[in-house]
Amino acid sequence: MRAALVLAMVLSLTGLAKADPLDDLNDAEDKTYQAWQNVPLTERKIAFITESSRGYGLYVEKQDNVFRKGEKLITYVEPIGYGWKNLPGRKFETNFVVDMAIKDNKGEVIADQKGFMKNVMQSHNASMEFSMDFTLTLTGMPAGKYLLTYTIHDISSGQDSSFDQDFSIAD
Numbered sequence: 001m002r003a004a005l006v007l008a009m010v011l012s013l014t015g016l017a018k019a020d021p022l023d024d025l026n027d028a029e030d031k032t033y034q035a036w037q038n039v040p041l042t043e044r045k046i047a048f049i050t051e052s053s054r055g056y057g058l059y060v061e062k063q064d065n066v067f068r069k070g071e072k073l074i075t076y077v078e079p080i081g082y083g084w085k086n087l088p089g090r091k092f093e094t095n096f097v098v099d100m101a102i103k104d105n106k107g108e109v110i111a112d113q114k115g116f117m118k119n120v121m122q123s124h125n126a127s128m129e130f131s132m133d134f135t136l137t138l139t140g141m142p143a144g145k146y147l148l149t150y151t152i153h154d155i156s157s158g159q160d161s162s163f164d165q166d167f168s169i170a171d
Helices: 002-014 021-036
Strands: 042-049 072-080 085-087 091-104 109-123 132-137 144-154 159-169
Touching: 042 159, 072 144, 072 159, 091 132, 109 132
Parallel strands: none
Antiparallel strands: 042 072, 072 132, 085 091, 091 109, 091 144, 144 159
16 A cells, blocks of 8 residues: 555656546646737738628638629638627626727728627626627728728727728629
8 A cells, every 4th residue: 555655646746646637627727718818909810701601710701802893791710819798607707899980992981880880798608709790791892902900999908909901882
């Protein structure tokens, strides 16, 4: 018995003893959440997509940024570095408000909408896999080149992040 105890102590001290894989996973997850708190709000993935996504990572990317008059412009975005609000019942809330602006090729703002979209999600997990779709239907816009800017306001953390997408309306 004493020899087995000594062997277990030696294996533990030398790192040869097998740790519980679930403990390893929980430790890694804790480190990931700690690192996440140091990441400013930004976007991991931004893409025009051909149809509404079906969830995180479940989208079909559009092969170009040229749209026909009246065609929907759908932007898929995966924000990272956002915060969570703690709710009663051990729940978490993500809360985003998104502004949208469009400039023409001369840099003139032709559309500007504060609070274009609101997205609130409550969950029992502080999820780091989250995506949003932003959909615009631009009827009556003349053919030309444009700059689309989205600004994401993370209500839970108080952070903001903006990104641009160039696009064209074809004749």
